[in-house]
Amino acid sequence: MTRSDTNAVEVRGLVKHYGETKALDGVDLEVREGTVLGVLGPNGAGKTTLVRCLSTLVVPDAGTATVAGYDVVRQPRELRRAIGLTGQYASVDEKLSGWENLYMIGRLLDLSRRDARRRADELLERFSLTEAARRVAAGYSGGMRRRLDLAASMIGRPAVLYLDEPTTGLDPRTRNEVWDEVRAMVAEGATVLLTTQYMEEAEQLASELTVVDRGRVIARGGIDELKARVGGRTLQIRPVDPAVVPAMVRALDETGLGGVAGATAVPDEGQLYVPILSDTQLTAVVGLLAERGFAVAHLATQLPTLDEVFLAVTGSKAPIADGTANPESDPVAEEVTV
Amino acid sequence: MSTATTTRPTAGTTSASTVAGGGERIGLRSHLRHIGALARRNVLQIKQDPESMFDVLLMPIIFVLLFVYVFGGAIAGQGRQEDYVNYLVPGLMAMMGMNVAMGIGTGINDDFRKGVMDRFRTMPIARSSVLVAKIVVELGRMLVATAILLGMGFLLGMEIKTSVGGLLAAVALSAAFGSALMWVFMLLGLALPTAQAVQGMAMLVLMPLQFGSSIFAPPSTMPGWLQAFTDYNPLSNLADAARGLMGGGAVAHPVWMTLAWSAGITLIAAPLAVARFRKKT
Numbered sequence: 001m002t003r004s005d006t007n008a009v010e011v012r013g014l015v016k017h018y019g020e021t022k023a024l025d026g027v028d029l030e031v032r033e034g035t036v037l038g039v040l041g042p043n044g045a046g047k048t049t050l051v052r053c054l055s056t057l058v059v060p061d062a063g064t065a066t067v068a069g070y071d072v073v074r075q076p077r078e079l080r081r082a083i084g085l086t087g088q089y090a091s092v093d094e095k096l097s098g099w100e101n102l103y104m105i106g107r108l109l110d111l112s113r114r115d116a117r118r119r120a121d122e123l124l125e126r127f128s129l130t131e132a133a134r135r136v137a138a139g140y141s142g143g144m145r146r147r148l149d150l151a152a153s154m155i156g157r158p159a160v161l162y163l164d165e166p167t168t169g170l171d172p173r174t175r176n177e178v179w180d181e182v183r184a185m186v187a188e189g190a191t192v193l194l195t196t197q198y199m200e201e202a203e204q205l206a207s208e209l210t211v212v213d214r215g216r217v218i219a220r221g222g223i224d225e226l227k228a229r230v231g232g233r234t235l236q237i238r239p240v241d242p243a244v245v246p247a248m249v250r251a252l253d254e255t256g257l258g259g260v261a262g263a264t265a266v267p268d269e270g271q272l273y274v275p276i277l278s279d280t281q282l283t284a285v286v287g288l289l290a291e292r293g294f295a296v297a298h299l300a301t302q303l304p305t306l307d308e309v310f311l312a313v314t315g316s317k318a319p320i321a322d323g324t325a326n327p328e329s330d331p332v333a334e335e336v337t338v
Numbered sequence: 339m340s341t342a343t344t345t346r347p348t349a350g351t352t353s354a355s356t357v358a359g360g361g362e363r364i365g366l367r368s369h370l371r372h373i374g375a376l377a378r379r380n381v382l383q384i385k386q387d388p389e390s391m392f393d394v395l396l397m398p399i400i401f402v403l404l405f406v407y408v409f410g411g412a413i414a415g416q417g418r419q420e421d422y423v424n425y426l427v428p429g430l431m432a433m434m435g436m437n438v439a440m441g442i443g444t445g446i447n448d449d450f451r452k453g454v455m456d457r458f459r460t461m462p463i464a465r466s467s468v469l470v471a472k473i474v475v476e477l478g479r480m481l482v483a484t485a486i487l488l489g490m491g492f493l494l495g496m497e498i499k500t501s502v503g504g505l506l507a508a509v510a511l512s513a514a515f516g517s518a519l520m521w522v523f524m525l526l527g528l529a530l531p532t533a534q535a536v537q538g539m540a541m542l543v544l545m546p547l548q549f550g551s552s553i554f555a556p557p558s559t560m561p562g563w564l565q566a567f568t569d570y571n572p573l574s575n576l577a578d579a580a581r582g583l584m585g586g587g588a589v590a591h592p593v594w595m596t597l598a599w600s601a602g603i604t605l606i607a608a609p610l611a612v613a614r615f616r617k618k619t
Contacts, residue, residue, distance in 0.1 A: 091456050092457075
C-alpha cells in the first residue's frame with residue numbers, strides 16, 4: 001500500500017479519453033489532509049471526469065491516483081469506504097423520504113439498524129432537515145435536496161469528500177447555506193476536493209487552487225497567490241455625474257492609487273474600474289474621492305471572475321459554457337506555478 | 339512522494355474487471371443486509387407510486403375475463419368455458435412471470451438515469467446487490483399477480499385436481515422461470531438506451547413467444563411448422579408443467595425442461611447483466 005503522510009489525494013498523470021475528447025489529459029494534483037482543494041475550470045474542463053475517476057465510477061486510461069492511501073484501480077472497495085460524493089445532480093432517491101434515504105445508506109454502510117436510525121436522525125438535525133424528515137425528497141427545494149445529499153455523503157464519516165459543483169443551479173441564499181455546511185465539515189477535519197466554475201466559491205471554501213482547462217492543469221497555488229497574480233479585486237465606482245469620470249481617473253493616476261494597471265474609465269457606463277491589490281489601497285482610494293469632493297452614487301468591489309483568472313494564467317479567454325471557444329489559442333499553455 | 343507513479347494501469351475492459359474483482363470481499367451477511375436495504379427502497383418506491391402496481395393487480399383479472407369469455411367459447415366449445423379456465427389459468431401463470439419480468443427492464447433503465455445510482459456505485463457494496471434486490475421485489479410482485487390470477491380462476495370454477503403441494507410447485511416453477519427472464523430483461527434494460535426502446539424490444543420478443551405456445555390453445559390445432567416452434571418454446575413447457583402439476587397428468591418432461599431453461603437462461607443472462615451494470619459509466 002502506498003500511503004502518503006500528508007496527502008489524502010494524490011493524482012499523477014491521470015488520462016481519460018472518450019474517443020477524440022481528452023477529458024483528462026495528464027492531470028497531476030494533490031490534496032493535503034484536512035484541507036480544501038478547489039478545482040476551478042469552465043464546463044468541459046474535465047472536472048467531473050476527474051471526480052468520477054477518483055470515486056471509482058470511471059476507470060482511467062493511464063496514470064495513477066490514490067485516495068486515503070488506496071489505489072483507485074486496484075483497491076476500489078477499500079477506497080469506496082473512505083470517500084463521500086456529492087455531485088452536481090443530487091444523488092438521493094426522490095421517491096424516498098429524507099430519513100429513509102439516510103437510513104438506507106447507513107444500512108448499506110453496514111451500520112446496525114439502531115446505529116443507522118440514530119445516524120439518520122443526527123444528520124437530519126444537523127442539516128436542518130428534521131421537519132422534512134418524513135417527507136418525500138421529490139418535494140424538497142433545491143437547497144434541501146443538496147443538503148440531504150451532503151448528509152448522505154457524511155453518513156460513513158468519509159476521510160475524503162468530493163463536492164462536484166455543489167452549488168451550481170442554486171440561488172444565492174441556498175448557496176450560502178451549502179457553503180456554511182461545507183465549512184462546518186472542514187472545521188471537523190474533513191479533506192475536501194471541490195470542483196467549481198466560480199472564483200467566488202473557490203475563494204469562500206478552498207485554501208489551495210488548481211485551475212484546469214481541457215483536461216490539463218494550467219495553474220496551481222494558494223488562493224491568495226493566485227488572486228494576487230490575477231490582480232485581486234476590482235473597485236467599481238459610479239459618480240453621480242458621469243462627466244467627472246475622466247477627472248477621477250486623472251486624480252487616481254496622479255496620486256498613484258490607480259494601481260499597477262491604472263484606473264480604467266468606461267465612459268459609456270459612466271463609471272470606472274480600479275484594480276485593488278490591498279485593503280490599504282482600497283481605503284486610500286475611497287479617502288481620495290471624499291477629499292477631492294467627488295459625489296459617488298455607487299461603489300462595489302468585485303472578485304476576479306473565472307474569465308479573468310484564465311486571462312491571467314493563459315493569456316486567452318476562458319472557453320466558458322461550450323468548451324469549444326477560441327480554437328486558435330494553444331490550450332496546452334505552460335503550467336504556471338505561482 | 340511515496341506513491342508509485344510509473345505503473346500504468348491496463349486500459350479498457352481488463353481494468354473494468356479489476357475494478358470489480360479487487361479488494362476486500364463482502365461477507366454473506368453484509369451482502370444480505372445490502373440486498374435487504376435496497377429491496378426496502380424498491381418497496382418504498384412502490385408505496386410512493388401505487389399506480390406502479392396496476393399491472394400486477396389488473397392484468398390477471400383482465401386476461402382471465404378476456405380469454406375465458408371472449409375466446410373460451412370458441413376454443414373449448416360453447417358453454418364449456420369452465421373447462422377452458424382449467425386449461426388457461428396454469429398457462430397464464432407462465433405468462434404473468436414474463437409480463438412482470440418485462441417491467442424490470444424499463445424500471446432499471448429509468449433508475450439508471452438517476453443520480454442515486456452513482457451513489458450506490460461509489461459505496462462499498464457488491465454491484466450485483468442493486469440488481470438482486472430489484473429481482474427480489476419483482477418476484478414479490480409476481481407472486482401477488484399469481485395470487486390474483488388463482489383467485490380469479492377459482493371464482494370462475496377452476497379446480498385443483500392434484501394437491502396443494504402440486505399447486506405450490508407450479509407457482510414455484512413459474513417463479514423460477516420468471517426470475518430467469520428478469521435477468522434477460524435486466525440485460526436489455528441496461529443495454530438499450532431508453533425505456534421506450536426496452537419496451538419496444540420486449541414486445542417484439544414477447545408476442546410470438548406468448549401466443550406461439552400452449553398457453554392459450556392446444557398446439558395440436560396448429561399447423562406443423564408452428565407446432566415445432568411451440569414444442570421448443572419454454573413457455574409451452576412451463577404452461578404444460580403447471581397444467582400437469584395442478585390438473586394431473588405426466589409432468590416430468592415439462593418440469594425438467596422448464597428447470598433446464600431457467601437455469602440456462604440465468605447462467606447466461608445474470609453474469610452478462612452484472613458485467614454490463616459494472617461497466618456502465
